[in-house]
Amino acid sequence: MSEHPRQRLGHDEACERILDAAAHVFNQRGRAMTVEEIATRAGYSTSALYKHFANRDDIFCSLWRRVRARFSEVLHQPLPERLPFKERLRWLLHNLADFAEEERELYLAGIVNAPMSPAAGQIDDEIRALYATHQQVLRALMAEGIAEGALRPGDPLDYALALGGTLHSLTLHWAFEGPFALKPAIDRALDLFLQGAGAR
Numbered sequence: 212m213s214e215h216p217r218q219r220l221g222h223d224e225a226c227e228r229i230l231d232a233a234a235h236v237f238n239q240r241g242r243a244m245t246v247e248e249i250a251t252r253a254g255y256s257t258s259a260l261y262k263h264f265a266n267r268d269d270i271f272c273s274l275w276r277r278v279r280a281r282f283s284e285v286l287h288q289p290l291p292e293r294l295p296f297k298e299r300l301r302w303l304l305h306n307l308a309d310f311a312e313e314e315r316e317l318y319l320a321g322i323v324n325a326p327m328s329p330a331a332g333q334i335d336d337e338i339r340a341l342y343a344t345h346q347q348v349l350r351a352l353m354a355e356g357i358a359e360g361a362l363r364p365g366d367p368l369d370y371a372l373a374l375g376g377t378l379h380s381l382t383l384h385w386a387f388e389g390p391f392a393l394k395p396a397i398d399r400a401l402d403l404f405l406q407g408a409g410a411r
Contacts, residue, residue, distance in 0.1 A: 226263050229253045230277050233270050234320035278321025279341050285310045286348055296356040308393035323386040346371060362408050374404050
């Protein structure tokens with residue numbers, strides 16, 4: 212039975228509802244999910260769903276784009292300038308935690324359950340560009356930490372990769388063993404990172 216009552220929605224609202232449903236179904240069924248399952252979850256007939264998406268692959272691509280856009284939106288929020296480096300970093304990571312907790316199905320579908328990247332040399336240009344902009348944000352923040360004396364001198368990329376790996380592991384742990392409150396876990400991981408990378 213559908214979770215949503217049938218009602219007339221504009222195209223954008225209908226697409227949002229369908230993609231929410233697709234995220235939920237994908238987390239349950241993976242790539243075995245069908246358009247019929249997505250339509251049922253969204254409260255639409257299959258024919259009504261096809262008015263908004265061409266096919267299942269179109270839904271997949273739109274779902275990944277939505278996750279990337281949402282993730283980028285969070286990551287590229289202007290950082291508070293008056294906070295010291297450690298608090299700016301904590302502020303950013305807490306915003307990412309809010310995204311994960313408030314939009315769990317979407318986050319799991321796009322970050323945790325997303326298909327593995329293709330072989331080297333075949334990575335989609337959109338994904339490559341997104342990775343580059345995300346790394347740029349973290350590297351710039353790490354460079355500020357070094358300049359402020361909060362981090363030991365070094366390559367900002369090394370710090371960005373070290374923290375990124377820690378956060379990826381924490382995200383998987385949250386997905387498989389949770390849900391649990393992410394912010395306290397992030398704070399503990401961040402404290403360990405700063406103990407190792409922090410200036411003496």
